[in-house]
Amino acid sequence: MPYCPQCHTEYQPDAKECVDCRIPLVEGKPEFCPRCNEFVSEDDTFCDHCGLLQPEIPADETPECENHPDVDAVGGCVICGKPVCDECAREQHGRIFCESDDHLNLHQGFVVAYTTSTDYEAQMIKANLEGAGIDTVIFNQHDHVYFTNMGMLALVKVMVKRSQLEDALEIIDALLADDELSGDEDENEGDTA
Ligand SMILES: [Zn+2]
Ligand SMILES: [Zn+2]
Ligand SMILES: [Zn+2]
Numbered sequence: 776m777p778y779c780p781q782c783h784t785e786y787q788p789d790a791k792e793c794v795d796c797r798i799p800l801v802e803g804k805p806e807f808c809p810r811c812n813e814f815v816s817e818d819d820t821f822c823d824h825c826g827l828l829q830p831e832i833p834a835d836e837t838p839e840c841e842n843h844p845d846v847d848a849v850g851g852c853v854i855c856g857k858p859v860c861d862e863c864a865r866e867q868h869g870r871i872f873c874e875s876d877d878h879l880n881l882h883q884g885f886v887v888a889y890t891t892s893t894d895y896e897a898q899m900i901k902a903n904l905e906g907a908g909i910d911t912v913i914f915n916q917h918d919h920v921y922f923t924n925m926g927m928l929a930l931v932k933v934m935v936k937r938s939q940l941e942d943a944l945e946i947i948d949a950l951l952a953d954d955e956l957s958g959d960e961d962e963n964e965g966d967t968a
C-alpha cells in the first residue's frame with residue numbers, strides 16, 4: 776500500500792497523492808521504530824530518534840560496534856551515529872548514546888537545527904550562526920567508518936543550544952533562501968524530537 780512520506784497515512788493502491796499534504800505517495804508501508812514508535816525511513820539503519828538498530832536490517836548488514844569489531848552493534852549514538860554494542864551503549868531517556876560524555880550532555884542542552892549530507896554546507900551554516908553569536912556544534916557521521924564502508928548517506932547535523940534554536944532557524948532559513956546551497960531537493964526542517 777502506498778503511503779505519504781510526510782504524515783505516514785496509508786492509502787488505497789490506486790491513490791497517487793496525499794490529500795492532506797499534497798505530495799506524491801511512496802510505495803511500501805510506513806515503518807515505525809519498535810521502541811519509540813517514531814517513523815523510520817527504509818534506509819535508516821538506526822532509528823533517528825532513539826538510536827535503536829532497526830529489526831529488518833539483515834544480519835550480514837548489521838554494523839559492528841566501533842569499539843569491538845567482533846560484536847554486532849545494538850544501536851547508534853543519536854548524536855554522532857557511532858555504532859555501539861550492548862556493552863558500549865549508554866541509554867538515557869530511552870535513547871542510545873556512545874561512551875562520550877559530551878554526547879550525553881549535549882543531547883540535554885542542544886537540539887538539531889539542520890541536517891545535511893555535505894560537510895561544506897554544515898560548516899557554512901556553523902560559521903554564519905557563530906557570527907550571530909549562536910553556539911554551534913557539528914556532528915558528522917563521515918567520521919564513522921561504518922557509514923563510509925557501506926556507501927551510505929552519512930549525515931552531518933548542525934546543533935545549537937535549545938534556547939537559541941529559534942534564532943538559529945531564522946538565520947538558516949534566510950541563508951538557504953538567498954543562497955544556491957540547497958542544490959538538492961533534500962528539504963530538512965530539522966529534528967523536532
Ligand atoms: Zn500526508
Ligand atoms: Zn526509535
Ligand atoms: Zn556519540
Ligand SMILES: [Zn+2]
Nearest residue numbers: 840843860863
Ligand atoms: Zn562495544
